[in-house]
Amino acid sequence: MIINNIQQNLRLAGADACLISTNVNLYYCTGRIFTGYCYIPAEGSPLCLVKAGKLNDSDFALHKPEQILEILAKAAYPKPEAILLELGEISWLAAERLKAAMNPKTCGDATAFLRQLRMFKNADEIQQLEISCQRHVSAYREIPHIYQHGMSDLEFQHAMEYVMRRHGSLGVFRTFGSNMEIFAGSILVGNNAEAESPFDFALGGAGQHASLPIGANGTTLEQGKSVMVDMGGSFTPYLSDITRTYSIGKLCNKAYRAHQVSIDMHNWFRSEVKPGTPCAEIYGVCMKIADQHGLADCFMGTKHQAKFVGHGVGLQINELPILTPRSDEIIAANMTIAFEPKFVIPGVGATGVENTYLITQTGVENLSILDEEIMDMISD
Amino acid sequence: MIINNIQQNLRLAGADACLISTNVNLYYCTGRIFTGYCYIPAEGSPLCLVKAGKLNDSDFALHKPEQILEILAKAAYPKPEAILLELGEISWLAAERLKAAMNPKTCGDATAFLRQLRMFKNADEIQQLEISCQRHVSAYREIPHIYQHGMSDLEFQHAMEYVMRRHGSLGVFRTFGSNMEIFAGSILVGNNAEAESPFDFALGGAGQHASLPIGANGTTLEQGKSVMVDMGGSFTPYLSDITRTYSIGKLCNKAYRAHQVSIDMHNWFRSEVKPGTPCAEIYGVCMKIADQHGLADCFMGTKHQAKFVGHGVGLQINELPILTPRSDEIIAANMTIAFEPKFVIPGVGATGVENTYLITQTGVENLSILDEEIMDMISD
Numbered sequence: 001m002i003i004n005n006i007q008q009n010l011r012l013a014g015a016d017a018c019l020i021s022t023n024v025n026l027y028y029c030t031g032r033i034f035t036g037y038c039y040i041p042a043e044g045s046p047l048c049l050v051k052a053g054k055l056n057d058s059d060f061a062l063h064k065p066e067q068i069l070e071i072l073a074k075a076a077y078p079k080p081e082a083i084l085l086e087l088g089e090i091s092w093l094a095a096e097r098l099k100a101a102m103n104p105k106t107c108g109d110a111t112a113f114l115r116q117l118r119m120f121k122n123a124d125e126i127q128q129l130e131i132s133c134q135r136h137v138s139a140y141r142e143i144p145h146i147y148q149h150g151m152s153d154l155e156f157q158h159a160m161e162y163v164m165r166r167h168g169s170l171g172v173f174r175t176f177g178s179n180m181e182i183f184a185g186s187i188l189v190g191n192n193a194e195a196e197s198p199f200d201f202a203l204g205g206a207g208q209h210a211s212l213p214i215g216a217n218g219t220t221l222e223q224g225k226s227v228m229v230d231m232g233g234s235f236t237p238y239l240s241d242i243t244r245t246y247s248i249g250k251l252c253n254k255a256y257r258a259h260q261v262s263i264d265m266h267n268w269f270r271s272e273v274k275p276g277t278p279c280a281e282i283y284g285v286c287m288k289i290a291d292q293h294g295l296a297d298c299f300m301g302t303k304h305q306a307k308f309v310g311h312g313v314g315l316q317i318n319e320l321p322i323l324t325p326r327s328d329e330i331i332a333a334n335m336t337i338a339f340e341p342k343f344v345i346p347g348v349g350a351t352g353v354e355n356t357y358l359i360t361q362t363g364v365e366n367l368s369i370l371d372e373e374i375m376d377m378i379s380d
Numbered sequence: 381m382i383i384n385n386i387q388q389n390l391r392l393a394g395a396d397a398c399l400i401s402t403n404v405n406l407y408y409c410t411g412r413i414f415t416g417y418c419y420i421p422a423e424g425s426p427l428c429l430v431k432a433g434k435l436n437d438s439d440f441a442l443h444k445p446e447q448i449l450e451i452l453a454k455a456a457y458p459k460p461e462a463i464l465l466e467l468g469e470i471s472w473l474a475a476e477r478l479k480a481a482m483n484p485k486t487c488g489d490a491t492a493f494l495r496q497l498r499m500f501k502n503a504d505e506i507q508q509l510e511i512s513c514q515r516h517v518s519a520y521r522e523i524p525h526i527y528q529h530g531m532s533d534l535e536f537q538h539a540m541e542y543v544m545r546r547h548g549s550l551g552v553f554r555t556f557g558s559n560m561e562i563f564a565g566s567i568l569v570g571n572n573a574e575a576e577s578p579f580d581f582a583l584g585g586a587g588q589h590a591s592l593p594i595g596a597n598g599t600t601l602e603q604g605k606s607v608m609v610d611m612g613g614s615f616t617p618y619l620s621d622i623t624r625t626y627s628i629g630k631l632c633n634k635a636y637r638a639h640q641v642s643i644d645m646h647n648w649f650r651s652e653v654k655p656g657t658p659c660a661e662i663y664g665v666c667m668k669i670a671d672q673h674g675l676a677d678c679f680m681g682t683k684h685q686a687k688f689v690g691h692g693v694g695l696q697i698n699e700l701p702i703l704t705p706r707s708d709e710i711i712a713a714n715m716t717i718a719f720e721p722k723f724v725i726p727g728v729g730a731t732g733v734e735n736t737y738l739i740t741q742t743g744v745e746n747l748s749i750l751d752e753e754i755m756d757m758i759s760d
Contacts, residue, residue, distance in 0.1 A: 021558075087472040198415045212617075
């Protein structure tokens with residue numbers, strides 16, 4: 001079905017074939033990862049040209065891209081004159097080498113249309129994401145037991161990663177974008193939630209080293225601070241994204257109020273969003289609710305406010321659509337979306353909830369059901 | 381000093397400037413990571429053009445690459461006519477957009493010469509790598525205490541990752557190459573060491589899922605099996621690479637014999653390698669020693685033998701030089717090299733040692749001193 005969709009897009013684009021070589025799209029198209037190329041003609045069966053990795057019976061071995069045309073001829077495939085390459089992801093040198101090797105009349109981009117296709121999940125993909133969400137929720141149930149008096153956010157993060165791995169996390173956490181680096185997810189405590197991020201993550205955190213400016217930064221889990229747990233759920237290749245907020249003792253009233261407003265936004269999302277809702281409207285409604293509660297200045301950050309409230313999830317953590325004020329995308333069935341309206345309260349930390357939702361034919365299904373209130377870790 | 385070296389190379393290449401945007405090279409050139417560009421003219425001070433991340437006083441804010449020329453003019457820098465971009469790493473679309481925005485007369489590649497420069501470490505870089513090695517060794521000293529009867533390689537791997545994190549691992553483990561994915565490092569037990577890898581890692585392991593075919597695969601740590609621990613040491617941005625072999629009870633004689641041959645190879649490396657040694661010779665000598673011991677057919681794998689015995693380490697785990705039979709590179713002072721002659725014994729697993737070495741003016745310094753014998757984890 002995935003291959004059929006790709007082929008339909010190739011024909012619409014007037015392309016004879018596309019050539020896939022990035023891990024995420026290889027896995028999407030073939031269900032496996034190897035070094036080499038998946039050649040998908042507009043009509044007929046895809047061919048896997050394998051440089052390194054397991055060689056199946058129907059595969060062709062290849063040492064260098066200069067052999068591609070020779071292999072296509074051997075397999076009785078016509079020479080493609082209009083090809084699409086992953087121009088948004090493979091390097092300029094790799095793309096030019098492929099163009100020289102295949103000498104097509106025209107060469108266009110496959111990255112964008114594959115991201116568009118990947119936005120809509122099929123039954124198998126949804127099932128994988130459901131499994132990730134279930135294991136993610138199970139792992140989060142252990143959170144109150146992780147806490148120890150006086151620990152730092154880093155100690156908490158390390159223990160949390162171990163819990164995620166023991167619940168089956170595969171480890172690697174894939175992102176779209178050449179310089180998006182993240183490790184397992186983030187624990188944000190206190191004013192680290194205000195740190196400016198060089199990456200397109202909401203509430204990134206400062207990190208512990210200039211070489212990796214994201215996440216926990218050594219802040220102690222002290223009385224009156226919130227602890228935001230926002231880990232990536234790589235329990236299957238389909239990534240769940242769930243955030244819950246915990247407290248060390250009692251937080252200030254504003255923190256609880258802001259957290260409740262985040263839950264209100266989720267209640268609105270769950271009851272009102274459905275196929276046809278513009279993504280920009282979701283951002284707009286959230287901003288309006290934040291404003292009505294006098295919380296606009298701490299919505300999605302303080303000094304540095306992220307201009308989105310959610311994003312698609314799938315093989316990468318930052319898939320389409322993105323819920324931004326200027327998006328022209330429309331919510332549709334079979335999208336899977338992490339919705340994460342959050343607040344930052346200076347001196348306390350971040351509050352709010354993130355769930356992974358499936359868009360159904362008629363509305364929204366929450367794949368990450370887990371108590372949404374702020375849980376006090378001291379009282380446990 | 382790094383900037384001076386880059387500028388010298390720019391002048392040699394007849395380039396007016398290079399524009400850096402990948403995380404590793406940004407960190408190498410500026411000591412920090414942001415989304416944006418570091419513009420390095422052949423003469424004069426570099427400029428940081430920051431799209432997202434902390435803005436220092438001397439930086440310029442930028443929203444899109446189309447503003448680069450305008451900012452250069454504002455900073456009274458002449459328009460560059462010959463530029464180098466990281467064409468081996470940034471996407472075709474990103475490179476073409478930069479070319480259109482800057483409209484240079486010529487545009488060449490910066491990726492290759494930056495990799496060449498990064499091959500030689502300065503005193504600060506060496507110190508960082510020394511710190512990584514020291515912490516890595518400390519973490520490995522805990523290995524015998526991790527083992528529990530009946531555990532799987534995955535359980536061992538998860539516990540090992542937690543140990544590495546608690547010893548200060550920053551988490552992210554950077555590689556060169558668009559589709560090289562690895563998570564923290566590998567634990568290889570029994571016949572998983574024979575698995576074919578789609579990646580350029582020696583003895584990759586099958587992994588636990590088709591979406592990430594590397595590393596532990598669920599093999600039980602049973603009597604008579606070897607446990608190869610090959611984790612990446614990301615304790616500083618400079619990555620150490622150390623492998624030690626453990627046993628569950630007694631292994632077959634061939635396993636101990638092969639392991640001793642690996643140690644012999646290290647003894648040869650430590651006493652004979654010095655500036656001037658051809659990288660291909662190192663591979664050749666190792667292959668010859670393996671052959672003399674009748675172990676050529678299980679050197680660096682069995683069914684799938686890796687055609688290298690070591691590689692540079694630094695900000696990425698697979699830096700230059702690579703110790704292959706066909707390399708034309710020559711060992712030189714201030715290179716930092718992970719030397720990893722390994723064997724795979726069917727039915728038992730992998731054996732051998734990997735150390736991280738510094739090439740000095742006169743020879744080799746081992747940065748990863750730790751007992752090299754096979755340690756029995758049951759007897760502990």
